[in-house]
Amino acid sequence: MAQASVLDTARQISRNGLIGAPLLLMSILAMMVVPLPPILLDLFFTFNIALSLIVILSGIYSKRPLDFAVFPTVLLIATLLRLALNIASTRVVLLEGHTGTNAAGDVIEAFGDFVVGGNYAVGLVVFAILVIINFVVVTKGAGRISEVSARFTLDAMPGKQMAIDADLNAGAIDQDEAMRRRSDVVSEADFYGSMDGASKFVRGDAIAGILILFINIVGGLAIGILQHDMAFADAMRNYTLLTIGDGLVAQIPSLILSTAAAIMVTRVSSEQDMGQQFASQMFESPRALGVTAGVIGILGLIPGMPNLVFLGIASLAGGAAYYLSIRTVRDVDEELVEEALAQQAQAPAAGEVTEENKDLSWDDVVPVDVIGLEVGYKLIPLVDKNQNGQLMARIKGIRKKLTQEIGFLIPPVHIRDNLELSPGAYRITLMGVAVGESDIYPDREMAINPGQVFGTLTGVPTKDPAFGMDAVWIDPGQREQAQTMGYTVVDASTVVATHISQLLQSQACDLLGREEVQHLLDGLSTSAPKLVEGLVPDVMPLGVIQKVLRNLLEENIPIRDMRTVVETLAVEGTRSQDPDALTAAVRVSLGRMIVQNINGLSSELPVISLDPSLEQLLQESMQSGGGLEPGLAERIHQSLLESAQRQEMAGQPAVLVVSAPLRPMLARL
Secondary structure, eight states: OHHHHHHHHHHHHHHTTTTHHHHHHHHHHHHHHSOOOHHHHHHHHHHHHHHHHHHHHHHHHOSSGGGGTTHHHHHHHHHHHHHHHHHHHHHHHHHHGGGOTTTTOHHHHIIIIITTTTOHHHHHHHHHHHHHIIIIIIIHHHHHHHHHHHHHHHHHHHHHHHHHHHHHHTTSSOHHHHHHHHHHHHHHHHHHHHHHHHHHHHHHHHHHHHHHHHHHHHHHHHIIIIISOOOHHHHHHHHHHHHHHHHHHHHHHHHHHHHHHHHHHHOOOOSSOHHHHHHHHHSSOHHHHHHHHHHHHHHHTSTTSOHHHHHHHHHHHHHHHHHHHHHHHHHHHHHHHHHHHHHHHHSOOTTOOOTTTSOOOGGGSOOOOSEEEEEOGGGHHHHOGGGTOOHHHHHHHHHHHHHHHHSSOOOOEEEEEOTTSOTTEEEEEETTEEEEEEEOOTTSEEEEOOSOOSSOOOSEEEEOTTTOOEEEEEOGGGHHHHHHTTOEEEEHHHHHHHHHHHHHHHTHHHHOOHHHHHHHHHHHHHHOHHHHTTIIIIISOHHHHHHHHHHHHHTTOOOOOHHHHHHHHHHHTTTOOOHHHHHHHHHHHTHHHHHHHHHTTOSOOOOEEOOHHHHHHHHHHHHHTOOOOHHHHHHHHHHHHHHHHHHHHTTOOOOEEOOGGGHHHHHHO
8 A cells, every 4th residue: 555655656756847847957967977888878869869859849730939938948948958968978988089089879879980981081071061050040030030039029029919909998808808819919928938948959050069079089089099009090090980970969969959940030929830821831732833843844945944934833833823823713713603602592583572672661761770790792701600710809809898898788789781982981879979980991900009109000090999099000910010110010900990999989978868767677677676675766767867877877987887877877867857957976986996996906097186276266167157267277277288188198098186065167177
């Protein structure tokens, strides 16, 4: 039983990874200190090659860099393992190199003898070429890309965070998805920062490989000639071949890991792995393959050229181009057939009553849409689910979000096409009246300037229709560049959805009718029947309650807490039926919610106050019934505007505190 308990504990520790990392580090340190027999060197060198292949294939098959976020740590561990193997193999080469080229194991002998044909001059050249490729080309390029990516990723973080907030406010994503995306943005910055440092490991490893080569050759010659009385030629052959074999067996995994690092920092996040991206982006254009086949075919016809090879490659490229063009035509024909069948299905059958022959009735009187969205014909794909249109889903998300935040059910948005609009235009209507419209580009994305950006973009200058900020319509391929410069980038569907969200929030008071108020009271009566009983019409009519609720919504105060609102109206309704007085009383009851919406959970709220003499003057003007002089009203407005701007620049809310009688007048001002 005791033995089983110990085994279970060992398995649990191993499963939790508590001893994995320390054991690996201890093994690496042991290889640097403890002499290893040739058989263990063969095992570890083979494991090192296999590890490098696993790493590069994991990078190739990952769909985005964050899918292999542990790569910088793996790169460090693999580099330490390779350096430890270099130390262990150097010890064996210098101690046993005089016995022959198999002194350090079969792997080193194979790379030193078979790979370079037993010629150490050829081995030196091959090793030098590998080092140049690794050090000058791959490692240097990957290191530079890592530095730029790390800097640009950090600069783009504010823009990406604002884009996430824009999608959240537009209802395109929920809170959980927003948290996940924010976590991805932070993880991406950490990843590229780590890759910037990890690239230095690879660069240092390449330099170490060169130094170890010359140290081994010089040290081996000295030991072989001076200690073992070997002839110079024999010592040169044994120690150089062993050193070259050791260098090659270390440099090949190093080159593979350098390539893996370059792949990780150069690839773009996608729903496809690298192989699928190559197939879909490089070999999907019949024109590119056809032109390539023509050029290679012409070169193959020139006398003296390797005609068979050139013409064979040209034939393959031409065949692939022909196959892709036939497939493209077939796909287009299928789409045309489907469209024709759909139109035929919509055509009236014989004997049916057509629209022209049908008599008018009351059914032809179309009611006005409470909320409407009219789109030009180019924007129809945005609202068509069959064409992967996302706008309807986002509008549904907006309605759900606003319903939860404001406190009553936002009516459905009726969408219809309008041929009178320009092809890329849309129009938002409330009660049949246009309240907002704009032109968009469905095949582009909008890069919004949030106030501070680090460069200019090529595109179509415009204004964000929701908030009027400067923006540019850009190609989707410029998205990463724009985010790096600090722009907030959103697609066309998000632009429309954000515009709708902003208008619905500002016009919420106009959407609250008597039907909605009655639904609110009916919903409250299920949880507090005595509270609602006798309120309407004994205490006040339904219209007064509607007016109070609309006043609250007009001041951007949610009406989610209907219990507090109705309790206040039930008490104050016996004293006054004035909607403005009742609204002021309800505001006092909702004070905690109002302050929390402004200031969160902070214990202090910075405010703006009027000069006492000015406040007294305003009270006297109200009591006399004369109102404010235009000049005084303009000066007060300008002063309040400047104070609000100072608060905003300091990152604080702009809150003006005045006496209760002055509040309605200054709120309207």
